[in-house]
Each structure stands twice: as structure tokens, then as C-alpha cells.
Amino acid sequence: MSHQLIIKGSLRRARFTLDLDLDVDLSRPLGILGATGAGKTTLLRVIAGLERDFSGRVEFCGEVWHDGDHFDRVPTHQRGLGVVFQDGRLLPGRTVESNLAFARQRARKVNAAVSYEALTEALDLNHLLSEPAEVLSGGERQRAALARALLARPRLLLLDEPLAANDADHRQQLIRHLAEWLSAEGIPLVYVSHAAHELAQLTRQLIVLERGSVTAQGETHVLLEAQSEAIDSVARPVAAVVMSTDVEHSTATLQLDDDAAGAVLPGERVLLQRELTENSGLGAALQPQSDENEG
Amino acid sequence: MSGDLQAVGLTALLAATTTLLLVPLASPLAWWLARSTSPSRSVIEAVVAMPLVLPPTVLGFYLLIMLNPESVVGSLWIELTGDSLTFSFSGLVIASIIYSLPFMVQPLQAAFRAVPDSVLEAAATLGASPRDRWLNVVLPMAKRGYLTGCVLTFAHTVGEFGVVLMMGGNIPGETRVLSIAIYEHVETLNYDAAHMLALGLLGFSFLSLWLVYRYAGHRFEVVRG
Numbered sequence: 294m295s296h297q298l299i300i301k302g303s304l305r306r307a308r309f310t311l312d313l314d315l316d317v318d319l320s321r322p323l324g325i326l327g328a329t330g331a332g333k334t335t336l337l338r339v340i341a342g343l344e345r346d347f348s349g350r351v352e353f354c355g356e357v358w359h360d361g362d363h364f365d366r367v368p369t370h371q372r373g374l375g376v377v378f379q380d381g382r383l384l385p386g387r388t389v390e391s392n393l394a395f396a397r398q399r400a401r402k403v404n405a406a407v408s409y410e411a412l413t414e415a416l417d418l419n420h421l422l423s424e425p426a427e428v429l430s431g432g433e434r435q436r437a438a439l440a441r442a443l444l445a446r447p448r449l450l451l452l453d454e455p456l457a458a459n460d461a462d463h464r465q466q467l468i469r470h471l472a473e474w475l476s477a478e479g480i481p482l483v484y485v486s487h488a489a490h491e492l493a494q495l496t497r498q499l500i501v502l503e504r505g506s507v508t509a510q511g512e513t514h515v516l517l518e519a520q521s522e523a524i525d526s527v528a529r530p531v532a533a534v535v536m537s538t539d540v541e542h543s544t545a546t547l548q549l550d551d552d553a554a555g556a557v558l559p560g561e562r563v564l565l566q567r568e569l570t571e572n573s574g575l576g577a578a579l580q581p582q583s584d585e586n587e588g
Numbered sequence: 589m590s591g592d593l594q595a596v597g598l599t600a601l602l603a604a605t606t607t608l609l610l611v612p613l614a615s616p617l618a619w620w621l622a623r624s625t626s627p628s629r630s631v632i633e634a635v636v637a638m639p640l641v642l643p644p645t646v647l648g649f650y651l652l653i654m655l656n657p658e659s660v661v662g663s664l665w666i667e668l669t670g671d672s673l674t675f676s677f678s679g680l681v682i683a684s685i686i687y688s689l690p691f692m693v694q695p696l697q698a699a700f701r702a703v704p705d706s707v708l709e710a711a712a713t714l715g716a717s718p719r720d721r722w723l724n725v726v727l728p729m730a731k732r733g734y735l736t737g738c739v740l741t742f743a744h745t746v747g748e749f750g751v752v753l754m755m756g757g758n759i760p761g762e763t764r765v766l767s768i769a770i771y772e773h774v775e776t777l778n779y780d781a782a783h784m785l786a787l788g789l790l791g792f793s794f795l796s797l798w799l800v801y802r803y804a805g806h807r808f809e810v811v812r813g
Contacts (some may be wrong), residue, residue, distance in 0.1 A: 343709050369712040370720075382710035386729055395724070399715035445714050 295354070296320050296481040297443070300339060302349010302359075311335050313349070317498065317510075319449070319481035324496030324513055326486070332505040332575050333485040334379070337451045339481065339489035342369040342375055353449060373401055375447030375480070377455040381434030383426035388421040389437045397446040406477040412440045415470045431458030436467070443474065450475070453485045468494050489517050548585075592785060594761055595769040602677070602765060603745035606684040608737050610692040613685065614737070618696035619726075637690045644687065648754025651683050655755070674756050680765075683755040684745045691744045692737040697734020698725065732804040739804075743796035747789065 296319035304311040311332045317323055325333045325379060339347045342358060351359035383392045397409070413419050416436040419427065429437065436459050456464045472495055475482055484496050489512040492499060492513055499516045501509040509516055621633055641646060653660045655673040665673045673679035703726050716742045727734075749767040756763030758772065766785055773782035 322688075341713055343712075356804075369709070370715050370717050373715075374713045376710070376713040378706070378710065380706075382706050384707060384711065384725060395711070395716075396714045399720075401715075439715065451713075564666075 296483075297352070297354060298323075298340070298449075298483075299350065299352040300336075302339075302346040302347055302351075304335065304339065304505075305346055305351075306332070306335060308506070311339070311347075311505040313390050313507065315507065315510075316501070319483065321483060321497035322475065322482040322495055324484050324486065324492035324499040326488075326492060326499055326516070327502035328488075329503075331359075331502040333502055334453050335505075336502065337453050337483065337485060338417060339375070340449075341374055342372060342449060343369070343451070348409075349460045372388065372449040373445075375442030375445045375450045377435065377438045377442045377452045381429075381431070381438040381458075383434055383437055383441070385426055388425055389418060389429070392426060392437060392443055396441040400444060400446040401448065405446055407443065408472050409444065412443055412474075416440050416467070430461060432460065435459060436463070439467070439471075442532060443478075450480045450482045452482065454487065455484075456491065457486075457488075463530055464491070469573060493517055552553075591760055591764070592769055592781060595764050595766050595785075597678075598761065598764065599746055599766040601682060602680055602684060603742045605681050606688055606745045607692075607741045609681070610688060610740065610741055611734070612693040614689065614696055617709075618693045619700050621693065622697045622700035629735075634803065636693050639687045640690050644748070644750025645754055648751040649684065651679075651751065651755050655679055655682065672732055674755060675759060675763060676763055680752060680756045680763055683751050684748060687748060687751045688741045688744050691740040695733045695736040695740065698728065699730035700710075703729050714757065736800050736804045739796050739800050743793055 298317050298319050299314065300313045300315040302313060308330050309332050313336070316352075325336060327333050335344065338344045339359070340351060340353075342351075347359065348361065349359070350361070353372075356367065358372060360366045364427065383389070384395060387395070393409070393413070413422065416439060418433075418437055418440055421433055421437065426434070426437070435455055438453075439455055442452075456467050459467060468491060474480075482495070484492065486492050497511045499509075499511065499513040500507050500514060509519075617632075617636070621629060621636070627698070653659065656664055657663060657672050657674065662673050665671070665678075665718045666755060669678070671684065673676060707729075708721050708725060711721045716724065747767060748765065749771070752763065752765055752768060753771075756765075756768075758764050758768050764772075766789060770782050770789075773779070773785070
């Protein structure tokens, strides 16, 4: 079944003008890559119907969601979305369980391949169900928001850096689960991330945004190979380098300048980028965590 | 004594009626004031807040002019109900609603303003319609605002004097509320009776404010399940 997403139009923002002419089939998961301020989140908000000022057309599966200045031809709540925002956006004053219940009570009536129990277990939420949203860490909030979005049984999943606040171990697990669920449920995905390895594992096609415009569109693995060049051309000077571990059973520590920036899992590809000032550069190295491993 | 009890009953009825009517009347107004970016917002805000600074007798005077049987509103009311708005319980309720409007609107406005757009957006993406978002996201988050608004409106109405005297006079069982009864006791040098009622009001006022600070002061209350 085709999941055609068409977005044509523009939206003026202080730092950029989002100018889109996209026609993609979301039968294959779509990734969106771009530097901070490139318009990735705004693009997701346009799809979700949260940008009133977008002037243009948004269509999904042949259904016109946004036409001209009528941003709510199909209002957000009728679009059948599952959205994870960067900050999780759990409903305050409610427990995690109550947040999940909010989604379940309004979920589309479809047969779901992944159960509530499987989701909460895999997302490591069972011990947090009775906790108020306010006391969760950033990573926990994101995992709860991801569960909530999936429990809405969406016909389109929009994820905006949904794993960024989780540690490397959780991230890797979550990517694996997410890939399994998306395949089992057949949910079209639009995935925004800075992390090349996440995009590589979860998406098959990619668009690169720069200052609101699409500068590249194609196969994820092809574009990621060329990502350093793509990122080099953003407005502010940025240094970027892709690093990966080739060994199969080792974990390396990423050294960014003088700081350890986190663990890199076997086979994982990491995109480093840093804004440059007059006298700075980007120095990075992978240090094996044990003697027999190589970075 | 029975006259005083009657005044207590009438005052409670007036305060309860005013509070109950102000909840649905003030909610949309407070919501609009909290979310609107219209240039006319500050004008409406100033109008709503007027009773806070206006001498009650001034407000009472204009209400008397607006609602007397010769006025458009007053004569229409008589046609519809057969009763006059001045020197009647119905007139007192209308006067109280206007006089206590800021005491309900302002706490609600503050509570609504504290509901972030981002939360409403998240609820919308989960399939919640505007009405659903209002009932299940905004209202639970604005609970403290409602509690504060209700308590302050009730207490403020109980303590009304100037507006009530101008609009309602002193008709036992109809418009003779507590503050009027105290005034009358003082006028007739019946200090014991005045003390009884005044002390009761003092205790009630303290209790109301304590209620607001005790229960509306919680940072958040968690909805479970």
C-alpha cells in the first residue's frame, strides 16, 4: 500500500524560510537530517498540522490535510498521528500510566501487533507507571512519549530526536525495538535525528534540510556516506566527521577533543559535528575500551 | 435573632448563586483573556478589573441606573418575569456577578495561562478534539484556579455592602444580607448582635483564605490510572 506524503508550500521563520516541494512514498521510512535551525522540527509540525502559517498543501495517502491557508482542513486530532517531540511533552499532573491511558482511550480502532504490556516492558517503563510525569528524567520522558505515540495506533509516526536523551545502551535497544515494531505494525515513519547511526538503522530514504530547503534526497545509506559534505555547507561553519567501529564485538569510547563523549557500539556509525569558532577545530578519536578492541 | 439567621441564609444563597453562575460565565472570558493576542484584550482586562478599584457605591449607583424599572434592561426584565431588578434578590445576584467578576476571572486567567501550548499540541496529536482538550487537559490543570476563584468569589460576595445597599436596600428575606444586618445593628446600638455577626464573618473570611492557601497552594496533584 502506498503512503504518499506530499508537501508543497512555504513558511517564513525568523532564521529561515521553510520552502518545500516534497513528494515521498513513506512505505519506506523517511529520515530527515540537518543542522540545528535547518527546519526539521518545523517540517514535522507542518505535517502534524501545528503550523497555522504554513501556506501550501499537505497530502497524505491521497487525503488533503492542509490546503492553501486552511491549515486544519483535517485538524491535527483527526490525522491519526503518533508524535514524539524532542522534550517528550507528557501531560503534566498525570502519571506515566495516565499519560498512556490518555493515548489508549483515543487510539484508532485497529488490530495492533504490539501489545501495551510488550511496549511498556520493552521501553523499560513498568517501574515508572505510577510516577508523575514531572519527576521523570529526560530519557524516561522520551521513552514514555514513544510508548504513548505508539499506543495511539497511528497511521503515521513522526519522531523528532526521540532517543536523544537516552544513554547509549537504551538507545541501541530502543532502535532495535522500534525497527521491529514499525515492521510488525507497518506504520509509516518520518524520523528526525542528528545521529547518523539512528537514521541508518531506522530509515531507508533520507532528505537533508538546510535553512528550510531540501538540499539532498535519496537513499539513506548513500546520503549518509556523503553527509560530511552536506553538513559542511550549512550557514555557520561546522566541522563534521563520521566515525565507526568495524570490529564486531567491541565497544569503543569516543574522544571528542579532550572529553570522552560516550560509548560507540560495535558497528555503530557516529556523526560528530561542532560549530567552529575562529581558533577551534574538531579533534576526535575512538579509543578501544579494552586492549583487544580496536576503534 | 431569627432575622439574623434569615440574613445568614440569604447571604449564603446569594454567594452560592453568584459563584455557581460565575463559573460558566467567567470561564470562556478568562480563557480568551489568557490566550488572545488581540489588541482589545487589555481593554477588556481593564473593564473586568474595574470592580477592584471602583468604590462599591459608584458601581451600585450605575447598576441602579441601568437596571431600574424605567431602564431598557429593567423594563424588559419586568416584562419577562413580572419582578423588578432593583430591590430584589435577582437584582442582587446580577450586581454580585458584576462586582465579583474579577475575583473569578483573574485566578482562572492565571491558571489557563499556565497551560502550555505544547501540552495542548501533544494532546491534539493524540487524537483529542478541542472540547476533549478543554475538558481533559485544561480543566484538570486549572483545578487550583477554579478552587481559588470559587472561594474568593464566595467570600467576596458574603462581604458585599455598598453595592448591595445601593441595589437592594434592606428588605428582610429579600435583600437584607449579613453586612446590611451588621450595619443595622450598629445603627440601633445593638452591639452584641453586631459582634456575633461580625465575628462570624471574621472567622469565615479567615477560613476561606486558609482554604485557598492550604489546598490551592499545592504544586501539582497527580492524576493516576
